[in-house]
Amino acid sequence: MPIKVRIPAVIARGKVGSDNVEMAVADLKGLLDNLETLYPGVKKSICDESGKLSRFVNVFVNDEDIRFLGGEAYRFQDGDEVLLIPSIAGG
DSSP: OEEEEEOOHHHHTTOSSOSEEEEEOSBHHHHHHHHHHHSTTHHHHHBOTTSSBOTTEEEEETTEEGGGGTGGGOBOOTTOEEEEEEOOOOO
């Protein structure tokens, strides 16, 4: 079941190529593992010490915050469009 994932350049770390990829993953853990394969070392910047997604990275599935869809328990559906958005602070 492929999903479409949009990966911002800040997460892709300047890797040459598309920031839109298709993945066949079932859940958020699978997505994070797949991102680590595509962009080695990325989990260090988007996950906490326990390997869970950092609270400073937002994940939207079809324009809905994944937290409101069940968080880590959410199972991706065929054709879902996923967007990763890291929080940016300033001041």
